[in-house]
Amino acid sequence: xxxxxxxxxxxxxxxxxxxxxxxxxxxxxxxxxxxxxxxxxxxxxxxxxxxxxxxxxxxxxxxxxxxxxxxxxxxxxxxxxxxxxxxxxxxxxxxxxxxxxxxxxxxxxxxxxxxxxxxxxxxxxxxxxxxxxxxxxxxxxxxxxxxxxxxxxxxxxxxxxxxxxxxxxxxxxxxxxxxxxxxxxxxxxxxxxxxxxxxxxxxxxxxxxxxxxxxxxxxxxxxxxxxxxxxxxxxxxxxxxxxxxxxxxxxxxxxxxxxxxxxxxxxxxxxxxxxxxxxxxxxxxxxxxxxxxxxxxxxxxxxxxxxxxxxxxxxxxxxxxxxxxxxxxxxxxxxxxxxxxxxx
Numbered sequence: 001x002x003x004x005x006x007x008x009x010x011x012x013x014x015x016x017x018x019x020x021x022x023x024x025x026x027x028x029x030x031x032x033x034x035x036x037x038x039x040x041x042x043x044x045x046x047x048x049x050x051x052x053x054x055x056x057x058x059x060x061x062x063x064x065x066x067x068x069x070x071x072x073x074x075x076x077x078x079x080x081x082x083x084x085x086x087x088x089x090x091x092x093x094x095x096x097x098x099x100x101x102x103x104x105x106x107x108x109x110x111x112x113x114x115x116x117x118x119x120x121x122x123x124x125x126x127x128x129x130x131x132x133x134x135x136x137x138x139x140x141x142x143x144x145x146x147x148x149x150x151x152x153x154x155x156x157x158x159x160x161x162x163x164x165x166x167x168x169x170x171x172x173x174x175x176x177x178x179x180x181x182x183x184x185x186x187x188x189x190x191x192x193x194x195x196x197x198x199x200x201x202x203x204x205x206x207x208x209x210x211x212x213x214x215x216x217x218x219x220x221x222x223x224x225x226x227x228x229x230x231x232x233x234x235x236x237x238x239x240x241x242x243x244x245x246x247x248x249x250x251x252x253x254x255x256x257x258x259x260x261x262x263x264x265x266x267x268x269x270x271x272x273x274x275x276x277x278x279x280x281x282x283x284x285x286x287x288x289x290x291x292x293x294x295x296x297x298x299x300x301x302x303x304x305x306x307x308x309x310x311x312x313x314x315x316x317x318x319x320x321x322x323x324x325x326x327x328x329x330x331x332x333x334x335x336x337x338x339x340x341x342x343x344x
Contacts (some may be wrong), residue, residue, distance in 0.1 A: 002133035019067035024320030075141025098153030127195030138191030142203035143180035185228035207244015265318030269307035
């Protein structure tokens with residue numbers, strides 16, 4: 001089997017040029033995705049259709065030859081499996097029944113894995129369809145980020161409803177985060193067993209937390225997931241991405257046990273270099289450069305490579321690629337990383 005370069009980096013080794021994949025690489029910026037999406041019905045229907053979910057996962061691999069494919073799904077399939085009536089509407093984002101203290105007491109995970117079985121079938125299909133050298137990534141949402149949607153019933157700019165809930169109902173918040181951590185660990189183990197090489201935990205709303213809350217809401221639940229996964233699958237490789245966490249990332253790898261930490265575009269490259277001394281990092285090009293293109297894109301790529309290319313790096317964006325991105329800029333990005341990244 002050809003070397004899966006992402007897995008090599010996740011073991012702490014440097015690969016030159018660094019492997020590359022992009023968060024949300026299967027998505028609305030691709031015309032082939034939009035065509036497939038039309039035939040799927042709702043967004044959740046697409047997530048739960050193994051044939052179509054496999055197809056959209058493979059589309060960016062065919063087009064760009066990226067080093068990793070990430071399962072096409074959504075972080076909110078967990079609350080959907082918990083019968084929170086999740087829905088997605090164009091222009092408004094996700095919505096669900098908001099949860100309260102009594103709802104948290106009644107949460108039942110007994111049929112979650114059965115509900116998510118189509119996702120595991122998608123993973124199995126992908127592992128047999130992907131080129132041997134392509135790493136297959138599974139994922140879940142971090143408990144804090146998933147909880148923010150469950151508490152508010154929708155996304156909010158600074159997740160004030162969830163933050164307020166945590167202050168007013170600390171025991172219920174702790175219980176919800178622990179529950180979500182345990183369900184998420186089961187979910188990741190099932191993805192690994194279905195064929196995922198590694199998994200990523202997305203904490204998209206970690207950046208709204210203060211220092212104490214980051215410890216309680218972002219670090220402890222993610223550490224609980226990783227410990228649970230590793231207890232059952234000791235060789236599991238796990239990336240943790242706490243968007244917006246800034247300086248709080250200083251001890252994040254050590255405290256969570258993650259093999260690699262994802263960095264958003266606001267993380268200074270000098271700080272990223274310090275974080276890389278302890279192991280692999282992933283990131284952290286500004287997604288807006290995929291819209292801008294040109295010299296700005298080239299300079300951004302070169303800056304990341306110059307700062308981080310001599311250590312264990314998985315080249316990625318600092319968050320998901322946006323619908324406005326030009327696919328030709330992805331082609332340019334991959335070419336630039338593979339040509340310049342091998343120099344020096």
